[in-house]
Amino acid sequence: MSQSQLELRHLKTLLALAECGSVSQAAKRVFLTQSALSHQLKALEDHYGLALFERKTQPLRFTPAGERLLALAREVSALVAGAERDMARLRExxxxxxxxxxxxxxxxxxxxxxxxxxxxxxxxxxxxxxxxxxxxxxxxxxxxxxxxxxxxxxxxxxxxxxxxxxAYEMVLIMAKDHPLAAKPVWQADDLASETLIHYPVPDVMLDLVRKVLKPAGVNPARRTSELTVAIIQLVASRRGVAAMPFWAVKPYLDRGYIASARIGDSGLQSxxxxxxxxxxxxxxxxxxxxxxxxxxxxxxxxxxxxxx
Amino acid sequence: MSQSQLELRHLKTLLALAECGSVSQAAKRVFLTQSALSHQLKALEDHYGLALFERKTQPLRFTPAGERLLALAREVSALVAGAERDMARLRExxxxxxxxxxxxxxxxxxxxxxxxxxxxxxxxxxxxxxxxxxxxxxxxxxxxxxxxxxxxxxxxxxxxxxxxxxAYEMVLIMAKDHPLAAKPVWQADDLASETLIHYPVPDVMLDLVRKVLKPAGVNPARRTSELTVAIIQLVASRRGVAAMPFWAVKPYLDRGYIASARIGDSGLQSxxxxxxxxxxxxxxxxxxxxxxxxxxxxxxxxxxxxxx
DNA sequence: GTAAAATAATGAAATTGCCTCATGATTGTA
DNA sequence: TACAATCATGAGGCAATTTCATTATTTTAC
Structure with a gap:
């Protein structure tokens, strides 16, 4: 029954929702609970007397009414961002x-x-x-x-x-025809006989070494390269494996150049x-x-x- | 210290403020108290760390920072209005x-x-x-x-x-050289010897007659005209006086064609x-x-x- | 110039509304 | 079918906003 009018808060929620595709994920994005967003969205739908989403799908789909509000959110948040920058410049x-x-x-x-x-x-x-x-x-x-x-x-x-x-997950990448390419989760021991390819930086800056290999006492062969694409090439050519951020290698995975695996049961979070x-x-x-x-x-x- | 972020509510307040020129008037416009708006504006200024208005003037003046937010308010409220109309059309x-x-x-x-x-x-x-x-x-x-x-x-x-x-005020208009043109407030009796010019409608629809003249038992001569400009002309030509909404005659008053007076001590509110x-x-x-x-x-x- | 009126600021109290918590329902998946 | 993940819902707590009461300031009128 709360006839609370539209506020910028609601528009921010809609943007997060569109980006995340689920209420719970969006809630994390705007630093609220899933419950808060659920209430908020219900209030919005009540206010306009219209359904804004189809809930039964994953990712959730916007109805035309939802799309319209989302479009508003995009326009408005761009304007607001610009104004707030101007305010900051006026101040400092x-x-x-x-x-x-x-x-x-x-x-x-x-x-x-x-x-x-x-x-x-x-x-x-x-x-x-x-x-x-x-x-x-x-x-x-x-x-x-x-x-x-x-x-x-x-x-x-x-x-x-x-x-x-x-935060993001580091994944292990390997050639598609690597013997263990089908293994979804690798443990430290699986790396013992591999060649590890990495950037030429000290070990303390390599999460895989510091958090996984060293604690397990595993010390694989090494090889370094400066460039990400070069590392991908080496991996695809079966010269070794590498630990890379998921977001950095996703395009190569999608195109089928290489395969990937999780590092440890719960993954290597960075x-x-x-x-x-x-x-x-x-x-x-x-x-x-x-x-x-x-x-x-x-x-x-x-x-x-x-x-x- | 309340770091509450910008909301549409604030933008609506700014718009009302720009239109009214004073906090108390704007408060009426948005159906809140003067105090609420005063707090709200202070919170906004604290939030941005900038003064938004010069308070010591009447009407109050916006600072550059205030102007910037006002510009945002105009842009955003137009977009929001459009979206809300679309939502209504989607619904009905x-x-x-x-x-x-x-x-x-x-x-x-x-x-x-x-x-x-x-x-x-x-x-x-x-x-x-x-x-x-x-x-x-x-x-x-x-x-x-x-x-x-x-x-x-x-x-x-x-x-x-x-x-x-x-709501608005009905004022009495008269020729500039009318004997009583300088009188700021007219009472019912002042009209006894005048000719009253009005639209050709029943007396019950004439607030001046119903609320002022009839209660006082005053019954001046009458003359009617269909058109506002014609009534103004007749008044300016000393053929009589008329009661008109202030907003309808303001242009003619500004140009000095006619003079005006308040009707009764507290004015005739319509x-x-x-x-x-x-x-x-x-x-x-x-x-x-x-x-x-x-x-x-x-x-x-x-x-x-x-x-x- | 002073008094009166209008306007604005301020602090405290009260209300409203939002969020979280706890839990149950629903959907998708192994 | 059961489990995991996601979503919905009601109650309760809490914080943000509003109102109230009062003081300070500015404007208007005489």
């Missing part, structure tokens, strides 16, 4: 500096589109990538050689805050955080950059999950 | 019938623009004006010769509901209601028509006030 000015230190190679896949979008919105902010791969990107922050560091762990450090970006100097955490363009990264990434990368 | 279909019975001559001033706007949004609804001026427009409703009646009083009647439109058959009251195009009338009228007519 247009200019600033944003030098990004990157620890992982694959990060470029999602970083580039996000940086492009950001550049549109903050043309006066100097955007840079700190070249080279540093074992300690957070150190660059404190020595003021970078303003933001992408890293996979949030180790407490004075004057530094960590903002969660997203997380990404952005580290900032505490003083910079409130800067509007910083917050907007992080927001853009999340938005762009969730929109384009498959299989991401939210990170509290 | 496009077509319908809307024959309007009008009791007062001046109503055409605001009815025409509203009808034009409505026609854009509901092209499939048959829009008509029931010709002639009927003493009992509500009767036309029950005999199904009209679907909506504009009237100045809400007399309870079975099967009929009254929706408030707006109200307008739309009467509908109870069954039709929930129809989307009916509700939208009423909404359009209010919106258009408040936007274009000076001196209106809200009617609960």
């Amino acid at each position: 000015g247009e200019a600033g500096e944003l030098r990004i230190a990157v620890e992982c190679h694959t990060c470029f896949d999602w970083l580039m589109p996000a940086m492009d979008a950001f550049r549109q919105h903050w043309p006066a902010v100097e955007l840079d990538i700190v070249s080279g791969f540093h074992a300690d990107p957070v150190g660059l922050l404190l020595t003021r050689r970078a303003d933001l560091a992408i890293c996979s762990e949030a180790e407490a450090q004075d004057g530094v805050v960590y903002q969660p970006l997203f 997380e990404l955080y952005a580290a900032l100097r505490q003083d910079d955490a409130a800067l509007a363009y910083m917050r907007d950059f992080l927001h853009t990264v999340r938005e762009q990434s969730f929109a384009t990368l498959p299989g991401l999950s939210v990170l509290a | 279909g496009e077509a319908g019938e809307l024959r309007i019975a009008v009791e007062c001559h001046t109503c055409f001033d605001w009815l025409m623009p509203a009808m034009d706007a409505f026609r854009q949004h509901w092209p499939a609804v048959e829009l008509d004006i029931v010709s002639g001026f009927h003493a009992d427009p509500v009767g036309l409703l029950l005999t199904r010769r009209a679907d909506l009646a504009i009237c100045s009083e809400a007399e309870a009647q079975d099967g009929v509901v009254y929706q408030p439109l707006f 109200e307008l209601y739309a009467a509908l058959r109870q069954d039709d009251a929930a129809l989307a195009y009916m509700r939208d028509f009423l909404h359009t009338v209010r919106e258009q009228s408040f936007a274009t007519l000076p001196g209106l006030s809200v009617l609960a």
